[in-house]
Amino acid sequence: MTLPNLPAATDLPTTHVLYLHGFRSSPQSIKARQVTAVMTTQFAHITWWCPQLPPSPKAAAALIAEVTATWPANRMAVMGSSLGGFYATWLAAQRGCKAVLLNPAIHPARDLAKYIGEQTTWHDPAERFHFAPDFVDELRDLEVGPMPHPERGWVLIAKGDEVLDWREMTARYPGSHQLVMEGGDHALSNFETYLPQVLEFLHLQPAS
DSSP, X not given: OOOOOOOOTTTSOOOEEEEEOOXXXXXXXXXHHHHHHHHHHTOTTSEEEXXXXXXXXXXXXXXXXXXXXXXXXXXXXXXXETHHHHHHHHHHHHHOOEEEEEXXXXXXXXXXXXXXXXXXXXXXXTOEEEEOHHHHHHHHHTOOOSOSSGGGEEEEEETTOSSSOHHHHHHHOTTSEEEEESSOOTTOTTHXXXXXXXXXXXXXXXXX
């Protein structure tokens, strides 16, 4: 795929923002709610979408691609946490857009194979879904190579992530701005501290 020549990440204000949650997560995660609160109060004029993703990676990718198909690549940004970061990387590779990656999953086909079967969601244990064996193959199908525009990536990595290897994360995104914190955890419990930097990278502008 040949990507268009797009302006650098900071040249144009972002007008469309997408947030993608992680495995077993939802738009009710703390990080998603923190970003939603800012987007809907301070930047209500900007197109904002934080969907509940289907368990099937193929279906999730199809949903993401369908809704964002008309978004302008040089003015859109995708944010993703954990598995959402993997999806965000895939989308950024397709569109060449800005990407904010929060403890992104690097090898989900490898890491999630042990979760095949019935699962519960973090925010509502009564809500269950089936993670099918085919989903592992679907994750492999979404793997992409190096980011075509690494300078449009902003990556927040916690060395204390108890789920993912921070060294794999740093190695995956050479050329992108990386903020590697000592300690921390997979959920990025102190994410709100870094939210101003995320907003600055996105180059969001207030309503005129």
